[in-house]
Amino acid sequence: MFRPFPVFIGSRYTRARRRSHFISFISLTSIIGLALGVLVMILVLSVMNGFDREMQQKVLGMVPHATLEAYQPLGNWHELSDELSARPEVAAVAPFIQLRGLLSNNGVVQKVLLNGVQPELEDRVSIISRFFLPEQGRLASLQPGEFGIVIGDKAANNLGVKIGDKVTFIAPDVAVTPAGVFPRMKRFTVVGLFHVGAGELDGYLGLVHIADAGRLHRWKPDHVQGLRLKLHDLFQAPQLAWELVRDRSNKDYDYYASDWTRSHGNLYQAIRMEKSMIGMLLLLIIAVAAFNIISTLIMVVNDKRSDIAILRTLGATPRQILAIFMVQGTVIGVIGTAIGCVLGILAALNVSAAVRWLEGALGHQFLNSDVYFIDYLPSQVMAQDVLLICGAALLLSFLATLYPAWRASRTQPAEALRYE
Incomplete structure (x- = not known):
C-alpha cells in the first residue's frame, strides 16, 4: 500500500529500533501520560455533568x-x-x-x-x-x-x-x-x-x-x-x-x-463553576503529556541526526524532514488520545456502579446526604465534552511537534556527518 515518504519514515521512527529502545520507552510514557490525562478529564467532567443533571432533574424538579x-x-x-x-x-x-x-x-x-x-x-x-x-x-x-x-x-x-x-x-x-x-x-x-x-x-x-x-x-x-x-x-x-x-x-x-x-442558585452556579475550573486544571495534565512529546522528539532528533543528514543528501527537502517528525509526534498524540477516550468513556459509564460496589465492600458511604445534596455519585457522558477533550489533546500534541520538527529540518548534513 502506497504511503507518503514522511508518513512512512515517521511511523517507523515511532517503533523501537535496535539502538533507540530508550527513546521508544519515552514515547510509550508520553502515550500513557496523554491517555491518562484524557481519561481523567472525561471521567471527572462526566461526573460534574451528572451532578448538573441531578440538580436540574431531581432537586429542581421538586422545588x-x-x-x-x-x-x-x-x-x-x-x-x-x-x-x-x-x-x-x-x-x-x-x-x-x-x-x-x-x-x-x-x-x-x-x-x-x-x-x-x-x-x-x-x-x-x-x-x-x-x-x-x-x-x-x-x-x-x-x-x-x-x-x-x-x-x-x-x-x-x-x-x-x-x-x-x-x-x-x-x-x-x-x-x-x-x-x-x-x-x-x-x-x-x-x-x-x-x-x-x-x-x-x-x-x-x-x-x-x-x-x-x-x-x-x-x-x-x-x-x-x-x-x-x-x-x-x-x-x-x-x-x-x-x-x-x-x-x-x-x-x-x-x-x-x-x-x-x-433558593438553590448558589449551589447550581457552584457546580457549573467547579466544572469549568476543574476542566481547566485537568487540561494541564494533557499539557504536561504534550511537553513529554516535545522532549521525546528532541531526543529522537538528536539520536537521528546522521539519519537526517543521509536523507538530506539523498534529496529529502527540509519540508519533508519537518513532516517526518510532525508525523511521529502526531502518531503519539493520536494513539494516546484514542486510548484515553475509550477508557474514559468506559470509566464514566461504570463509575456509579463501581462506587456503589466500593461503598458496599468498605461499608462506608462516600457521599453523605447530610453534606451533599445527593447521596450517590452520578455520571453523564456528553458527546460535546468528549469531542472537546479529544480535540484539545490532539491540538496540544500537534503543537508539541512543531519545535522539534523545525529543529530537525534545520539540520545541516555536513555538520551532522562530520564526526561519523
Missing part, C-alpha cells in the same frame, strides 16, 4: 421554578391560575401553602417545611410521585380533613415512625389561653414515605393537603398562599418572576415573586 405569592391569603387563585397557564413560558400551575415548624415523636424533634398541596395538581409541577417507596403510600393518600402527612425516609428514620404512625407538628406561633401561652400543635398521620436521594428533601420536607394547611393557618376555605409555576425553560424563571410582579402592581393584591435561583 418551584417560580412562585407568585400575595402578602395576604389569596382568594381568587383559580382565575389567576388560568391567566398564568395561558403564558407560553408556563408548563403548569398549582396552588400551595407553606408552614415552617417542628415535627415531634417520642421526644425526638426535628425541623420541617410543610408544603400544603393539592394532590391532583401537584403532579403537574413536581416529580415527587416518582420517588415514593414501594407500597409506602402515594400523593393521593392526602385527603382533606384527615390530616395526613407525607415525609422523606430520612425524616421518618430520625423520628422513628412508619406508615400509620402519628407525628406532632409544632407551629412557630403560639396560642393565648386562660391557662397561659402555648405553642400551636397538630397531630398528623404518616400516610406516605419518599426517597429522593437529596438530604435536604428527604430530611426536612413534608407534604400535607392544602385544605389541612389552610386550617392550620386559620384561613377561609379555598384561600392559598400563592401559586407554584413549572416552566418549560427553568432559566427563564428570574425574568418571568420579575414580569409577573410588574404586571400585577396595580391589582387587588400586593404580590411578590421568587424563583429557584434564590
